[in-house]
Amino acid sequence: MNNKLRVLVAGTGFAGQGHSDAFRAMGAEIVGMVGRTPSVVKSIAEKMNIPYSGTDWKQALIDCQPDIVSIATPGGAHYEPIKQAIEFGCHVFSDKPLTDKGETALELYELAKAKGVKTAFASSFRYMPHIQHAKQLVEKGAIGEPVEVECNSHFALERDIPFGWSHRKEDGGGRLNNNFTHMISIVSSVIGEKILALIGEVRDDLGKAPIVEGVHNFKTRRDFIPKDLNDPSLKWGESNVEWSYTVLAKIESKYATKPVSVLFKHGGLNPKYQENHLVFYGTKGAIFIEGHYGMGPLYFYDENKTWKELTIPKDIVDNQPNIEGDTERNWHYLVREFVKDIKGEPFESYQTFKEGSLYQQFIDIIRRNDNWTDVGHLQ
Template identity: 30%
Template sequence: MLRAVVIGAGFAGEGHTRALQHAGVEVVALCGRELPVVEARATALGVPHASTDWCATLERLRPEIIALATPAALRRDVIEAAVALDCHLYCDKPLATTTAEARALCSLVESTSLRHAFAATRRYDPSVVWLAELVAQGTIGAITKATYQVRAHLAPPLPWSWALSLEQGGGLLNGHFPHLLSILERVLAGPVCAATGKAAFAISQAPVLPGIHDFRDWGARADTLTPDELAQAEWRECDADTSYEAQLRFDTPTGEVSVALVSGPSVTAGQLRLVGERGTLIADGEAAFRIFLDGKELPIPSRLTAALPALDGGCQDRWAALAQDFVADIRGEPHAPYLTFHDGVRYQEAAEAIRRGHIWVH
């Protein structure tokens, strides 16, 4: 049986662990910063070893797979160790903190025969797969243009977290944008080939609060902050992007398609609108859609819903879908194509161009 060590004991660490276990991998250790937190999470997930020393754990256990569920600032050392130990890599997004680092890490793993997965996973949602099938079937003819509006944004007051620091790999363009690119690439059946845009930076400082261990704690504490806490807390500088707009081009089977993307507080309802030569498909939602053509809903076929692993009805199912393909590839079994570090580099290049207001052409 394949064995894995998961590095990162927060929300993504739990997700990666359950995904790999669902794919038939034995997760033999969970590593994190705070031993009581790691031990509790490992016990809950049925993982036999908990550690705060990932390096010693890898040397001792020598797994076949390493899952990276940490902030992006911690990627390089682990990926270099994985290559040295001949371990396959299952990595959350973003791939790195900068495009230059992402390219270097991708080049390192691609110089080996190791498998590497990049977890921009919303492309696995059954509604996304259905929308892609409708486009491929020519339901509205060739796509001529598209718009994509999502409400996701970061607004104060929020407790300080690595997600508010570009140096740590934070910001919506690092954490949120890869999901949207993965959706668009699947639906349009082609890669993003150009990007530009602009980002907003609405949070310059945030209070540092105790007891925040992962994304779920961060969101919950944001809803319960009191004026006294804000007055007494230490405040830390923030520089991550909190919303963005982008103009994208995709190289599709029927030619280039332009997509206008907005993610921010100005959006009142999420919607992806695909304009074709013979009609318009409207997908209401941000990542899980209800799809309409000429005012009539096109229900998601039950075969697509049944094909997605059923773990929690959300993020966990999509992590598991990626893990299935990744693990099958390692075993030499049939599998669907999945995103790799190469895609992580492309997405990072596009995100960095938007954040800086530059033009990127792949």
């Protein structure tokens, strides 16, 4: 008898293939893959030795009888497939964002809870080794009481990346959905999971992008930037979502007597001058991590008022999946804990649709952009 967990994957691109590899690494069987374009999904399924491929998600649920579904499509395409999978009784692993709006994300969380299925939400850069090291240091009291966190990143994304889901709010695009979800997950993993308050400002610095056919993989979209952007026959799509954001938050922490202040500053199109970074400040010290998602190295500011680089502890290194690529390794980490939970084995706690629905509600609040106080009349 084959006791392997059966997984059906929605999405044929970088995430769909990455999720498939992660589940296979945990001994699961990828029984099918569903995509929008028949020729593409057939080709990817054959390349990955997946026995079933198709474009009809509901039919695939019936045909494949999965225990788990993995949702690896853009966020605007998540709602119906996840809802159908929950009704079918499947456990659900979903990439971020959970949906394109807080209302539907909350609905999916409540449906999953009522059905009794397990869910995982892949804002998974909290598993970066240096982030886990920072968490250990804070837990041990190395920085005293945490008081402030600073997250600063500027990506200098190409303005002429072909128009697609990332340019559209209704498709799950925007930097809040695709950067802030990771950043708030990282900070809360270190400081505390309860967000008490937030305020935010967003901007669309882009405006428009060229429409180009043939882009199927998010990771290779740069290869499709038109060589002649002045070609009069070129068509353009209008962006309707943010490419930069600034968010202030207050987070409750069991390590602090007062709420911790957090600054999230991100510019998707703007260049960095110094290295992107995260800093955790405390009453006795501080932790500085280079890289927008905590790639490292990590520096510690100690009682001698000097910064020194720290190596990652062996227990953290040994617990990391042996996978190249930060994104892929973090998927493997989360899938590992999710599968353990489903099998009834001991597991590390992980983020679920509870966090996915909360984050989407936070994003809705930030996007209202209604936090300003007009002081023009005072001048």
